[in-house]
Amino acid sequence: MVKFVESEIQQLRNEVYEMWTLVNSQMELARQAVMNMDRNIARQVLVRERRVDAMELKIDGEVEDFIALYTPVAIDLRFVLAMFKVNNDLERIGDYADGIARFVVDSDTDRVDENLLRVLRLEEMFSTLLVMMDDLRQSLMDEDAARAASVIAMDDTLDLIKADSADVLVGYARSHPDAIALCMGLAGVFRKLERTGDHLSNIAEDIVFYIDAKVLKHPETSGTDRA
Amino acid sequence: MEKIEAKDVNFYYGDFHALKGITMEIPQNRVVAFIGPSGCGKSTFLRLFNRMNDLIPGARLEGQILIDGNDIYSPGVRVDELRKNVGMVFQRPNPFPKSIFENVAYGLRVNGIKDRKFIAQRVEESLRGAALWNEVKDKLNASAYALSGGQQQRLCIARAMAVAPSVLLMDEPASALDPISTAKVEELICELRSQVTIVIVTHNMQQASRVSDKTAFFYMGEMVEYDDTKTIFTNPRQLATQNYITGRFG
Numbered sequence: 518m519v520k521f522v523e524s525e526i527q528q529l530r531n532e533v534y535e536m537w538t539l540v541n542s543q544m545e546l547a548r549q550a551v552m553n554m555d556r557n558i559a560r561q562v563l564v565r566e567r568r569v570d571a572m573e574l575k576i577d578g579e580v581e582d583f584i585a586l587y588t589p590v591a592i593d594l595r596f597v598l599a600m601f602k603v604n605n606d607l608e609r610i611g612d613y614a615d616g617i618a619r620f621v622v623d624s625d626t627d628r629v630d631e632n633l634l635r636v637l638r639l640e641e642m643f644s645t646l647l648v649m650m651d652d653l654r655q656s657l658m659d660e661d662a663a664r665a666a667s668v669i670a671m672d673d674t675l676d677l678i679k680a681d682s683a684d685v686l687v688g689y690a691r692s693h694p695d696a697i698a699l700c701m702g703l704a705g706v707f708r709k710l711e712r713t714g715d716h717l718s719n720i721a722e723d724i725v726f727y728i729d730a731k732v733l734k735h736p737e738t739s740g741t742d743r744a
Numbered sequence: 745m746e747k748i749e750a751k752d753v754n755f756y757y758g759d760f761h762a763l764k765g766i767t768m769e770i771p772q773n774r775v776v777a778f779i780g781p782s783g784c785g786k787s788t789f790l791r792l793f794n795r796m797n798d799l800i801p802g803a804r805l806e807g808q809i810l811i812d813g814n815d816i817y818s819p820g821v822r823v824d825e826l827r828k829n830v831g832m833v834f835q836r837p838n839p840f841p842k843s844i845f846e847n848v849a850y851g852l853r854v855n856g857i858k859d860r861k862f863i864a865q866r867v868e869e870s871l872r873g874a875a876l877w878n879e880v881k882d883k884l885n886a887s888a889y890a891l892s893g894g895q896q897q898r899l900c901i902a903r904a905m906a907v908a909p910s911v912l913l914m915d916e917p918a919s920a921l922d923p924i925s926t927a928k929v930e931e932l933i934c935e936l937r938s939q940v941t942i943v944i945v946t947h948n949m950q951q952a953s954r955v956s957d958k959t960a961f962f963y964m965g966e967m968v969e970y971d972d973t974k975t976i977f978t979n980p981r982q983l984a985t986q987n988y989i990t991g992r993f994g
Binding site for chain 2: 582
């Protein structure tokens with residue numbers, strides 16, 4: 518491939534990494550905000566959300582330019598298609614971090630019962646998500662499709678924690694009627710985190726598609742090898 | 745800074761009005777691509793920049809073409825001096841029936857340079873600049889015809905660059921080359937941009953989009969649109985440009 522096309526690809530890759538770092542730190546801040554009901558940290562997330570949106574638009578524009586100017590094929594085409602989708606998934610994850618932070622800012626609760634947090638396994642849910650994000654980023658950097666695919670299984674943990682959280686929150690709300698609003702807000706947090714896991718699974722599929730030309734999504738109708 | 749300026753240029757082949765009122769500015773050290781269907785006037789316009797159309801019977805120019813602010817059609821302008829400053833590379837590689845070394849040295853010798861050391865140094869610099877040195881350094885005395893088509897084209901670029909022009913005109917420089925040679929020529933165009941202003945005519949729209957900073961679309965002797973290449977290929981202002989680059993006509 519000619520050098521200048523290679524350098525365009527590297528530039529796009531670097532920008533996706535930058536977006537990744539930004540969104541990762543948004544989710545980490547959202548974790549700190551909700552675990553400690555810290556409104557100052559939550560407000561930081563809200564302010565930085567604008568950067569996530571701006572970055573998404575920038576990468577979208579660069580993908581459009583790259584396709585229009587360089588007419589990529591084969592692995593270059595899969596790369597640019599994958600980065601386009603990864604970018605959109607990262608932006609949605611940024612939205613979820615923003616939504617979690619907004620819950621903290623709007624809540625009139627200063628702290629959440631530690632026992633409730635422990636039973637809900639909220640910390641574990643955040644940790645799992647952040648590990649998934651790190652693993653996927655590394656798999657993209659190393660072009661390691663197997664590592665990317667392995668992340669998809671971790672989504673099951675998130676689904677399980679989220680499913681369990683419903684009963685816990687309903688039970689807690691029954692015994693603490695003054696905490697109904699808090700419980701509804703926390704249910705929203707779990708929903709957002711579970712959706713974040715879905716987006717991370719999408720990203721894993723996109724990375725596998727880029728590296729191995731394999732379609733992992735909708736295995737009952739697809740799963741074909743494009744190589 | 746504008747390197748080349750065309751001011752209301754009209755050009756005629758006898759009664760045929762080949763270029764119609766073209767005004768454009770080409771910035772220094774940029775690559776500008778001319779695209780358009782066959783017969784649209786893009787090559788005719790390119791060839792005006794080093795007066796290659798002067799000897800065509802019945803040809804007539806109206807308007808002005810300025811390079812570095814000087815009208816190149818003014819009386820008193822020496823065409824040989826102009827062509828030293830404005831080099832040209834053609835569609836088919838056209839090396840002279842001489843050695844590789846002599847092909848590149850030719851322009852220096854006809855300009856009266858006799859210093860052998862200087863000529864050898866300039867030949868090496870030009871061949872390196874054309875990304876050809878490593879392939880030919882051990883056979884500089886071999887015939888230029890022994891080179892592949894892609895190498896011959898890069899040799900022609902080295903020959904043009906040897907006299908240190910400030911403008912390089914390229915008329916479909918890669919249309920006769922295979923994809924690998926084409927990629928090398930395109931890479932070379934991007935590298936030469938820091939030294940010269942390049943104007944390239946190409947039928948290959950992908951080539952225009954890959955290598956150029958600005959693109960002009962010509963149709964039936966008119967310049968329909970001239971803008972940043974990114975704009976032309978993502979959001980052209982004119983419907984005719986969009987139809988051409990999307991393959992709907994032309």
